Amino acid sequence: MKVLVPVKRVIDYNVKVRVKADGTGVDLANVKMSMNPFDEIAVEEAIRLKEAGTATEVVAVSIGVKQSQETLRTALAMGADRAILIVAADDVHNDIEPLAVAKLLKAVIDEEQPGLVLAGKQAIDNDMNATGQMLSALLGWSQATFASEIKVEGDSAVVTREVDGGLQTIKVKMPAIVTVDLRLNEPRYASLPNIMKAKKKPLDEKTAADYDVDVTPRLAIVKTTEPATRKAGEMVGSVDELVSKLKEAGAV
Amino acid sequence: MTVLLLAEVSEGALAIDAVAKTVSAVKSLGDVHVLVAGKGGDEAAATAATLDGVTKVLFAPDHALCHGMAEPTAALIVSLAGDYSHIAAPSTAFAKSVMPRAAAMLDVMVISEVIGVVDADTFERPIYAGNAIQTVKSSDATKVMTVRTATFDAVGTGGSAPVEEVALSDTAGLSEWVEDKVAASDRPDLTSAGVVVSGGRGVGSEEDFALIEKLADKLGAAVGASRAAVDSGYAPNDWQVGQTGKVVAPDLYVAVGISGAIQHLAGMKDSKIIVAINKDEEAPIFQVADYGLVADLFTAVPELIEKI
Ligand SMILES: Cc1cc2nc3c(=O)[nH]c(=O)nc-3n(C[C@H](O)[C@H](O)[C@H](O)COP(=O)(O)OP(=O)(O)OC[C@H]3O[C@@H](n4cnc5c(N)ncnc54)[C@H](O)[C@@H]3O)c2cc1C
């Protein structure tokens, strides 16, 4: 079984985001970029499936600017076998919407015929939480979102999902799309020898036009603003003071 | 213009707070029809009919729609979509699974976690863990969106909209429900509670998390946790507050032994009053706290329980 993992290049989760003064977006020039944390978890899971003999090949796919190559090299260094880059933008500020990403991924999947797609639950830049579900709809496949455990059993997968009330287990028919949550696993770090080896692994480069997919956004960005900031609070010196402040404020 | 609103139902009951807040978010767009999906949802449908602003309830009493299964629910929405300008739902785990799927079937984008409805095409939503707010204008024929309920006040009840049954035609049977592990609790629901007490890695163990729960019980509060506390096994996953957990905006949020990473703040910084208890005076949580107390939680929390 082939496993396909879509990985997105996003601003590193430790970086403090700055809104551009002209309100056109968030400043991404010269900012540290990394693989979306959820996608690292997806790559890790795919590699573990391969190590367990369940998967035969792990293919990482990224859509965006040319620099997304680096993200794919990270996936290859972790243990993915090969990578596909679809260049769909030439400016780092031009984010490709989940619907267009899903259409491009569908085109890749039509060619590659994987048995399982492991995507992240959410990209930490746009916080959309949509691509996996959209891809699953376009393919007419089953979906399991927010996975914290995945067990492949024959032609189905038993997936435990993190839902609002606790955990839910469902059984999905393969091929399926599974989106992964934080507690599925702890992604490994790529070792130096593996980083070197990754440089020689195949990385195909395509464009959105190769797949005949229109990536024009459906949601025009009117403006991007800073959120309202909280007014600075006060420090209290003791529990007694805290209790009386809370009483004054009518909070308790 | 008419809005189709996918209701959140749990154990046959309407998640009334979430649905009432979503009605409030979208009611400026037109009539609101609530869709209750799943066999056994009769009570939920009846409750939905009482919400102010709801002019019709659609009830699909099909067994395949139980347990929030995404594929049939999305198919049901798509079969009804022709009559609606907007399709909305509270941004729960259920709706986050269903709505993007329905949107893609309609060839439209989904607009996730809406915090402001500017006009029929224009919406505000947080990005980058709430570090920026984006205003987007949709060019799609149908707007499909999830609503961040914490930002809206619930509509009242007193209405009596008609309930109409609808049928699900598509049951492809792609997925099968196996089991739910839902922790029963007498405490208020995290996302709608007026007071939330959350513990972080500083609490140190699952046993000591009882201290957080004790304070919560004293305050009649729901219990929350940071991701680090959940990952360390101190608290169950459904207590996680933050960018990738639940978003809460109670009247009072008490953060104990939580450093205040942006991913945590994303889930609680709209709370009315924030209290932080942390032994590190440099902890970033103090930058958003209305009342900060630099103290060891193991002495401060018991004292607080006693004195409050
Ligand atoms: C993609 C992604 C998504 C994430 N999503 C979330 C999310 O949804 N929610 C979330 O919370 N996090 C999330 N995180 C994790 C986040 O970055 C932080 O790692 C996490 O919030 C830290 O939790 P914490 O504050 O409990 O732990 P720490 O940062 O370790 O802080 C513990 C605090 O406890 C204090 N402390 C220790 N002992 C005591 C004591 N005896 N008395 C008083 N204070 C004490 C310390 O001073 C410290 O400030 C996410 C991270 C990533 C990468």
Ligand SMILES: Nc1ncnc2c1ncn2[C@@H]1O[C@H](COP(=O)(O)O)[C@@H](O)[C@H]1O
């Ligand atoms: N541009 C992209 N390239 C590759 N994968 C993506 C891209 N955008 C989204 N994804 C995948 O879809 C998941 C969810 O993203 P989103 O729907 O944007 O929150 C991510 O975690 C990735 O696995």
